Amino acid sequence: MGIEDLVNQGKELFEQNKEKVEELLHSEQAEGISDKVLDGAAELAKKVAPGAAEQIDGVRDNVDGAVGNE
Numbered sequence: 001m002g003i004e005d006l007v008n009q010g011k012e013l014f015e016q017n018k019e020k021v022e023e024l025l026h027s028e029q030a031e032g033i034s035d036k037v038l039d040g041a042a043e044l045a046k047k048v049a050p051g052a053a054e055q056i057d058g059v060r061d062n063v064d065g066a067v068g069n070e
Contacts, residue, residue: 025067034067 014021019044024030046053 030067034064038064 038060042056045056049056
């Protein structure tokens with residue numbers, strides 16, 4: 001089985017479970033997990049590029065809006 005076959009199987013699996021995936025992405029559990037991950041990534045990015053803190057926070061907030069329920 002090649003990479004292309006695996007990708008196609010992944011696409012099929014996603015399409016078959018699209019509603020469940022959407023529901024999970026916008027759940028309270030996803031919100032809590034995403035907040036922790038995004039906060040950690042933002043803090044790391046601020047240490048690497050302290051002059052870009054405002055832009056980093058903006059990106060973090062945009063991504064957060066796409067995942068979870070808040």
